[in-house]
Amino acid sequence: MSDLAQLYQQIILDHSRQRTGEGLADAAGLPSAENHQYNPTCGDEINLRVTLDAAGERVEAVTWEGDGCSISMAAASVLAESAPGLGRAEFQELVDRFREMLHSRGKVEPDAELLGDAAAFAGVSKFVARIKCAMLAWVAAEEAAREAGARAGSA
């Protein structure tokens, strides 16, 4: 497969068009936090909300609205699909593995079991300029989850 085909895997193209979690959903009284990320080089932008369960332990939902390239939008969609149901520590683990894969320059075999559809972004790691695109929503979610957790803890 060419580098380009690896970058734009079918899963990514599909997610960039059929987006999961698009549209900020109301947190319905559950602990939640919003985070905004912006990439000034290309103007990609996302506003993302992480909602936890009532105990503040599991990710209930990830919803978002954004504008950006197919990689950034697909990464937000895959995240919104993968995160719900994960404990906060598991979620952080997922983010860490995703980040590690993207910074591996194609040298680390992605952990497909842990990453699921997110493993499709392995091809991005060969395009250094696009790593930020893939990370945009994930950084927002990492921040938002941390803040939602803190809120749940202090509530």
Add this chain to the structure above:
Amino acid sequence: MTHHHEESTVPAAGALDDARVREIVEDFPVLSEEVEGHRITYLDTGATSQNPLQVLDAERDYYLHRNSAVHRGAHTLAVHATDAFEAARRMVAGFVGAAEDELVWTSNATEALNLLAYSFSNASTERWRASAGRFALGPGDEIVTTELEHHANLIPWQELAARTGATLRHVPVTPEGELDYAAAGEVVGPRTRVLAFTHVSNVTGAITDVARLVELARGVGAVTVLDACQSVPHLPVDLPALGVDFAAFSGHKMLGPTGIGALYGRRELLAELPPFLTGGSMITRVTMEEAEYLDPPTRFEAGTQRVSQAVGLAAAVEYLSRLGMDNVHAWEAELGQRLAEGVERIEGVRLLGPAAGRERAGLVSVHVEGVHPHDVGQILDTQGIAVRVGHHCAQPLHRALGVTATTRASAYIYNTTDDVDRFLEALAGVRGFFGVGAAR
């Protein structure tokens, strides 16, 4: 001093065509680099141009034979370096129709525009108001720029307005992205003290009717500032004939090195303008309490200067002059039309700015429906085609056009019609690759 450059190999004047451009390309080894197994198609001159061997040789020759600090010390090398520096100034000033004392070296256009804005704010202080009052700004005064501007010709004026209490206003663009001259007549008024505008838009390629805006500004006694970044490299430009008071351009966009650019100012205005940066090289007599300053242009060139870059830029100007700026302009106008026509034929791709057939520089910015510019750029890059994607440092203009980012192809003297066609062909394939706009 007999250290003249090697005899130039640039073909002498005559209209440019693909055959001549292929000879020109020989002077630019970087254009033979490969990207992803394809010979590079460089269509990003709007961001920065490539350097011909003649420019690289001139810089090397300077370091090999004349390197020294200028305007300091009396040893022979220093004299030779100063000669080279001042000869470069004469050459570059002459290229834009100016006298040598009307051209101030800066690092780039951004620095030139900031120098001006900070000198204006110095003029607005008690320290300088008596001698430089014509540049002083305060509450009630207006600085006018346009919605077309590169951030370099916007943010320095925002900051100047904030520092002085003046109001910043702008001439809007029409929905097609062209300067609204009718609105300009309303925005520019008796309170306008500065009118700053671009000569050629780095996004749309539209060429501003400078005479019209200069007339408006003169009518109200406002100072004019021209961002000539995208005009001086591509069109024959005579700044005094255009009638602007100040102008800025960058060497790296016109075959020269990075780190060198210029501020042009009419002699009598530069003479009154307070300095911005102060220190060595711009003074006559210094005591512990105060200093007297040199005349322009040296008054604005504090500190050790970028000599090899100035020498390199002079070689670039020599290269362009041998080609003839009328020829350069004609060739780029042809490439610009080919780009515009080609883009208009592609379904789902919108051309920003002047439609095909209308006057434009050799560049196009496009919006590909359903595909983000970053993805467009990626597809082109894998075919070795270098274009710029993003907001091109003109966020307000993009907002006015209803897009966040675009894809820009910008041509120069080393681009052939084949380069343009390769770009168009690749662009035509983009929507299909992403599965948008296929026959439904």
